[in-house]
Amino acid sequence: MENISEQKNKIKNRENERGAALVTVLLISMLLLVAGSALLFAATLNTANVTDAVADQQAYYAAESGIQSALNVFRNDSNDSSPVNPSPLIDPNKSEDDTANEIDYRKAVQIGTSNIAGDTASPRLSRWLTYNNDGRVVINNLTGQGFSLQILDPDNTTTLLSYKIEKWKIGGLQQNQTYSNGNLTISYSAPPVEETTNLNVSTNAGATAKLGSFTVLGVGALPSDGVRFEIIYKMTKPYEATKVVRGTVTGGTATGGVKFTFDSGVLELKGSLITIKNLNNSRELTAGLPTTEIEGNVTAVEPQRLVLRSTGFGPRGAQKQLEAIIRKNFFDGLSAPATLTLVGRSNGFHFSAGNSNAQKIKGDDVVSNINLPPIGVTNDTNLTNVNSQVNDGKPWLDGRASNVADEMPDWLYNATSLHNTLFNGPDNLYTVAYNSGRYFTSTPSESDGIGDYYTGKGITFIDGNATFEPNTDGGGILVCTGKLEFKGAFRFKGLIIVTGAAGFERSGGGSGILEGNIVVVPYDKNNLGDSAVALSGFLGPKYDTSGGGNSEIVFNSSAANNGLLGISNFVIGIAEK
Numbered sequence: 001m002e003n004i005s006e007q008k009n010k011i012k013n014r015e016n017e018r019g020a021a022l023v024t025v026l027l028i029s030m031l032l033l034v035a036g037s038a039l040l041f042a043a044t045l046n047t048a049n050v051t052d053a054v055a056d057q058q059a060y061y062a063a064e065s066g067i068q069s070a071l072n073v074f075r076n077d078s079n080d081s082s083p084v085n086p087s088p089l090i091d092p093n094k095s096e097d098d099t100a101n102e103i104d105y106r107k108a109v110q111i112g113t114s115n116i117a118g119d120t121a122s123p124r125l126s127r128w129l130t131y132n133n134d135g136r137v138v139i140n141n142l143t144g145q146g147f148s149l150q151i152l153d154p155d156n157t158t159t160l161l162s163y164k165i166e167k168w169k170i171g172g173l174q175q176n177q178t179y180s181n182g183n184l185t186i187s188y189s190a191p192p193v194e195e196t197t198n199l200n201v202s203t204n205a206g207a208t209a210k211l212g213s214f215t216v217l218g219v220g221a222l223p224s225d226g227v228r229f230e231i232i233y234k235m236t237k238p239y240e241a242t243k244v245v246r247g248t249v250t251g252g253t254a255t256g257g258v259k260f261t262f263d264s265g266v267l268e269l270k271g272s273l274i275t276i277k278n279l280n281n282s283r284e285l286t287a288g289l290p291t292t293e294i295e296g297n298v299t300a301v302e303p304q305r306l307v308l309r310s311t312g313f314g315p316r317g318a319q320k321q322l323e324a325i326i327r328k329n330f331f332d333g334l335s336a337p338a339t340l341t342l343v344g345r346s347n348g349f350h351f352s353a354g355n356s357n358a359q360k361i362k363g364d365d366v367v368s369n370i371n372l373p374p375i376g377v378t379n380d381t382n383l384t385n386v387n388s389q390v391n392d393g394k395p396w397l398d399g400r401a402s403n404v405a406d407e408m409p410d411w412l413y414n415a416t417s418l419h420n421t422l423f424n425g426p427d428n429l430y431t432v433a434y435n436s437g438r439y440f441t442s443t444p445s446e447s448d449g450i451g452d453y454y455t456g457k458g459i460t461f462i463d464g465n466a467t468f469e470p471n472t473d474g475g476g477i478l479v480c481t482g483k484l485e486f487k488g489a490f491r492f493k494g495l496i497i498v499t500g501a502a503g504f505e506r507s508g509g510g511s512g513i514l515e516g517n518i519v520v521v522p523y524d525k526n527n528l529g530d531s532a533v534a535l536s537g538f539l540g541p542k543y544d545t546s547g548g549g550n551s552e553i554v555f556n557s558s559a560a561n562n563g564l565l566g567i568s569n570f571v572i573g574i575a576e577k
Contacts, residue, residue, distance in 0.1 A: 055318035064310030066147030073128045074285040074569040086127035106302040109153040123151040142234035152307035158300040160198045165190040171228040185221030206299035215291045226250035240408045243269040258287035264371030271302025321577040329568040335515040337404040338376025339555040343521040346381040349542025353389040359551040363399040376404035384530040415537025416525040433461035450474030456493040456562035477563035495560035503542025512551035516559035
């Protein structure tokens with residue numbers, strides 16, 4: 001009985017545990033519900049993250065598309081098969097393929113030429129790319145997806161420009177000495193420094209540059225061929241480069257008839273145009289009494305590099321921004337100071353004008369109103385040699401031969417600079433030619449050719465002597481490290497660089513036409529001279545045109561640049577912001 005009683009008491013004592021199973025089930029259910037909710041939330045969040053990641057990736061691709069679209073504008077503008085033209089044209093009075101309507105780096109960073117009329121946003125190429133009302137270039141008609149561009153000038157080239165008149169010459173004299181002929185005197189004064197510093201060239205109109213003043217006093221006659229003068233204009237910002245303003249003082253007395261006739265009314269330096277003011281159609285400026293101020297209008301230089309800032313837009317408000325730095329070309333141009341430039345010392349110098357009066361060497365640009373000296377040498381002894389043949393009755397020189405030593409471009413500064421451009425620089429002409437299958441050690445075969453005359457594109461590098469038979473055509477940039485000879489008729493459009501000691505020779509008859517520049521600049525690669533001294537290491541240049549017939553060498557400012565088109569407008573760095 002006691003055992004039964006004890007069991008009943010135990011059962012009574014556990015009555016307070018009734019419903020424990022339900023609570024346990026509820027607790028477990030809550031845990032399962034929380035776990036399920038967490039799993040569902042994680043899945044939802046992951047789906048959103050994946051969606052956002054896809055949107056971000058689409059925005060990134062849109063930003064890349066913006067970079068590529070800008071590059072297409074720069075690269076394809078000069079592509080004959082698919083040019084990209086501005087709409088509307090920058091200059092509606094000229095054709096769409098005129099240089100005034102072609103894109104360049106300066107036009108790209110100036111609102112008035114980069115954007116359509118009324119588009120006051122930062123320069124963004126809206127003349128070439130179509131933006132919608134949201135300020136985006138839409139990609140593949142996808143709503144909300146596209147890109148916007150900003151074209152930036154990292155070197156601030158299009159705002160301020162500074163220069164100085166480094167030196168000057170009057171009748172062969174230098175540094176403001178006075179030319180005298182009897183009682184007639186002509187002197188020159190350079191402008192003060194404060195007038196040559198930080199000119200505002202931010203507008204298309206440019207700014208006025210003071211180029212100094214001439215004072216003519218007394219009474220007397222000048223020589224019949226006048227008195228030569230040179231004003232050496234050196235740009236100091238944003239880049240360093242030199243251009244010589246040349247001309248002749250002609251006339252009789254200080255009280256009348258004295259004129260300043262300029263060899264060129266427009267000069268170009270790193271893309272900056274220097275236009276002499278108040279000249280008539282003969283490039284003459286009548287002297288004032290007693291002082292004549294010389295002024296020019298200068299425009300901004302062309303940037304050598306640009307920053308392309310592209311903002312890409314994707315779905316769900318996604319945005320990505322990329323910045324790319326592009327460079328105009330490996331060499332920042334391969335300009336030459338004369339149509340025919342003979343660089344080097346007088347020892348070993350040889351210049352033969354030939355017997356044909358039908359030949360012409362011209363400094364007038366075929367694509368602009370810029371003029372260069374038709375023949376340029378680098379010392380006065382060689383200039384006297386050239387002028388002795390120019391002045392012997394041959395009417396073939398259009399312009400004045402000149403000493404161009406003061407305005408050598410960087411790549412012609414001395415033999416070391418030239419050799420680096422040809423062989424040793426980070427992106428030299430040899431490497432570019434070799435990688436494109438255009439490197440030869442002797443005369444290329446007829447099937448290999450020397451470039452395209454009509455387009456003037458490409459680089460041909462001949463490491464040795466080369467002789468081209470009659471009726472050879474070519475174009476672009478031709479480098480010959482030995483003797484270069486053309487026999488009879490030839491046609492070439494571009495830049496020819498001859499570095500061999502035997503120089504350049506044209507023999508035979510027929511017609512020869514070259515549009516561009518010839519630079520004869522011999523040097524010994526085993527003896528480069530002093531790398532810090534201007535013109536050091538160069539030998540005496542040789543140029544011989546003993547052939548008859550008609551020949552014409554004429555300056556073409558775009559021809560040499562065309563040779564660089566295959567290695568232009570390339571990306572040197574890109575970053576995500």
